[in-house]
Amino acid sequence: MDDKNKKPGNAWTKSLLIWVGVLFALVLFAQMLDGGSRAQAGNSVAYSDFVRQVEDRNVKQVTIASTSSGNQLITGKLANGESFRTTAPADAQVTERLVQRGVQVQAKEAEQSSFWLILLYQSMPFLLILGISFFIMRQMQKNAGSGAMGFGKSRAKVLTPKEGRVTFADVAGIDEAREELQEIVEFLKDPGRFARLGGKIPKGALLVGSPGTGKTLLARAxxxxxxxxxxxxxxxxxxxxxxxxxxxxxxxxFAEAKKSAPCIVFIDEIDAVGRHRGAGLGNGNDEREQTLNQLLVEMDGFEANEGIIIIAATNRPDVLDPALLRPGRFDRQVMVPRPDIEGREQILAVHMKKVPLAPDVDGRVIARGTPGFSGADLANLVNEAALLAARRGKRLVAAQEFDDARDKVMMGAERRSMVMTEDEKRMTAYHEAGHALVFAHEPTADPIHKATIIPRGFALGMVQPLPERDSYSYHRDKMHADLAVAFGGRVAEELIFGHHKVSSGAQSDIQQATRLARAMVTKWGMSDALGPLDFSEGDETPTGYFAPQQKRMSGETIKLIDSEVKRFVEGGLERARQILTDHVDQLHLIAKALLEFETLTGEEIKTLLAGGSIDRGSSARPIFPTAGAGIPKTRRPGAIGGAAPAGA
Known part of the structure; x- marks a missing residue:
């Protein structure tokens, strides 16, 4: 593991030197193949031309040297100063002829190559091939492990206490999980305190929770x-x-961890290696199960791992092997849930410290509007709000940026380029007004946060509730109110435009209402005809609810379930129709305001219903264009619109 802590600059320098050595060897090899011909000066000429030049007395001087093949290498200069070289057969008459023609002749002894130099020349190609092969093998093994034959080396990274230090002050919203792990910290600080009383610290803690809830952050803390x-x-x-x-x-x-004890070993996503043995393909000798067996032995085998605490994280505890979860290995399973409203407010406070906030930002209001958000979701929300503020050229991040960022995270960005006709825009306004009006007249429904007809994602508009608090259980009256809210948009379309003009915009509303009604009948015992019995056993369908098993229920029971689901759904439909029929003037009022302003807050809707008016001055402006001459109309079939009712 020490090799993994080396500075990147040293590794880069080492790689550069290796490549320089390889290039140098290639250049040397090319010079060897050249045969030293470049060392000889002058132009190469044929021997016959050389003889003719001698006869014409054009040769001034020559140097004759013997070669290893027995021939003679002749180099020299012509009368015009041009250098030349040629190879002549071993003949004593050559020298005599040159002397007769007045050529200055010099003799040079043949160079005797050293034995070691010859050996080097002959072995250089093989050494070069071996060097390149070794270099390639070394790089491949580095990718697979660490160094030569490093496949079995651990890939664990060491985070020292001084780098990337995180404390419990950086962890918010999961107080119960933090308190459970506080004991481990106290043990690592003062092991003798627990040993004096005969207590043993848990050898391992398994952090279980949804993605983004802060399991890795807890381990680092x-x-x-x-x-x-x-x-x-x-x-x-x-x-x-x-x-x-x-x-x-x-x-x-574990061998490296023992050298650094006391220490913490954190295994993220342990379900990748700790799955139930024998549940998959193959037998117990495959690679994954061998790895799990070794992990079980190291955690609690014959050799004690004193001072090593194993912390693992997973969001799939149901697939882990029972031997991994027994006491002595993972003694504690710490649940890391999604934060409640108090926890979300604390998490937002941690992330907002790094962002300049406007005075109108209220963390409590943002926490109310983000039920179900994890810590990672909230961090992303704050970041998106900061990016929006920067894009708009603001110096502070205001509540409007947080509101827009939440809509973007939950439903996607605004589809400003979407082209709609006036009829589609008007129908969307009445659809959302129907949802908003039923929300306002249902006592048990959540308060309205805002209503908008600005398209986002696949939705042409939406009505967004703002719960006062997190709900951990649903009551019968609240469920029937949610069923009525779900059909507010469809009923509004039918009342204003007629039965034949009802659009496909209520697709999502119908799905959620059906899912909620089936859960009320089959899971929660809300049907008087069926009683408090559970009929939800079976495989979950793609729509989200459970299809009853045919073997465990009679045909009459299945028909009764379907009839009760239909009765609940139609009850919500009639409830919405009654509210909108009694307050149709308010429906026109809200729809007209949506057409004018495109987005209404919950307070503005309350003002309209109380007989007041909205005056924003010049702030009313169209967000998306209207289809006109030559502009194609684009609307996806089955586009959803309206508020999402609380359900199963």
């Missing part, structure tokens, strides 16, 4: 608070295509 080395690795880093590599990496990781 433990290391930061305790001030001990922190080894981190992913479960997928153990498994390779070669049998036995994963088990070797587990052994190497």
């Amino acid at each position: 433990i290391a930061g608070e305790a001030g001990v080395p922190f080894f981190t690795i992913s479960g997928s880093d153990f498994v390779e295509m070669f049998v036995g590599v994963g088990a070797s990496r587990v052994r190497d990781m």
Whole structure:
């Protein structure tokens, strides 16, 4: 693991030197193949031409040297000063002829090559091939492990206490999980305190929670608070295509961890290696199960791993092997849930410290409008709000940016380029006005946050509620109110435009209402005809609810379930029709305001229903164009619009 902590600059310099050495060897090899011909000066001429030049007395001087083949290498200069060279057969008459023609002749002894130089020349190609092969193999092994034959080396990275330090002050919204892990920190700081009373610290803690809830952040906070080395690795880093590599990496990781004890070993996404044995294809000798077996032995085998605490994270605890979850390995399973409204407010406060906020930003209001958001979702929300403010040229991030950022995260960006006709725009306004009006007249429904006819994602508009608090259970009256809200848009279209002009905009509303009604009948015992029985057993369908098993229910029971679901859905439809019929003047009022302003807040809708008016001055402006001459009309079939009712 020490090799993994080397500075990137040293590794880059080392690689550069290796490549320079390879290039130097290639150049040297090219010079060897050249045969030294470039060392000889002058132009090469044929021997017959050389003889003719001698007869014409055009040769001034020559140097004659013997070659290893027995011939003579003749170099020299012509009368005009031009250099030349040629190879002549071994003949004593050549020298005599040159002397007779007045040519200055010099003799040069043949060079005797050294034995070691000859050996070097002959072995250089093989050495070059071996060097390049070794370099390629070394790079391949570095990618697979660390160094030569490093396939079985651990890939765990060491996070020292001084770099990337995170403390419990950086963790908000999950107080219960943090308190459960506080004991581990105290043990790492003062192990003797627990040993004196005969207590043993848990050997491992399994963090279970949805993605983005802060499991990895919690593990880093433990290391930061305790001030001990922190080894981190992913479960997928153990498994390779070669049998036995994963088990070797587990052994190497624990061997390195023992040298740094006390320390923490964090295994992220442990379900990649800890799945139930025998549940998949193959037998118990495959690579993944060998790796799991070695991990089980290292965590609680014959050799004690004192001072090593294993922390793992997963969002799939149901697939883990039971041997991995028993006491002595993962003694504790710490649930890391999605934060409630108080937790979301605390998380937002942590992330908002880095952002300049306008005075109108209220963390409590933002927390109310983000039910179900995880810590990662809230961090993304704050970042999106900051990006929006920067794009608009603002110096502070205001509440409007947070509101727009939440809509973008939940439903997508505004589709400003979408072209709609006046009829489609008018129908969308009445559809959303119907939802908003039923919301306002249902006592148990959530308060309205805003209504808009600006398209987002696949929706042509929406009505967004703002719950006062998080709901952990639903009541019968609230469910019937949600059914009525779901059909407010469809009923409004039918009342204003007629039965034959009802659009496909209520597709999502119908799906959610049907899902809610079926859950009320089959899961929650809300039907008087069926009683408090559970009929939800079966496979979940793509629409989200459970299809009853035919073997466990009679045909009459299935028909009764379908009739009760239909009765509940039609009850919500009639409830919405009654509200909109009694307050049709208010429906026109809200729809007209949506056509004018395109977005209304909950307070503005209350003002309209109370007989007041909205005056924004020049702020009313169209967000998307209207179809005209030569502009194609684009509307996706089945586009959804309206508020999403609370359901199963």
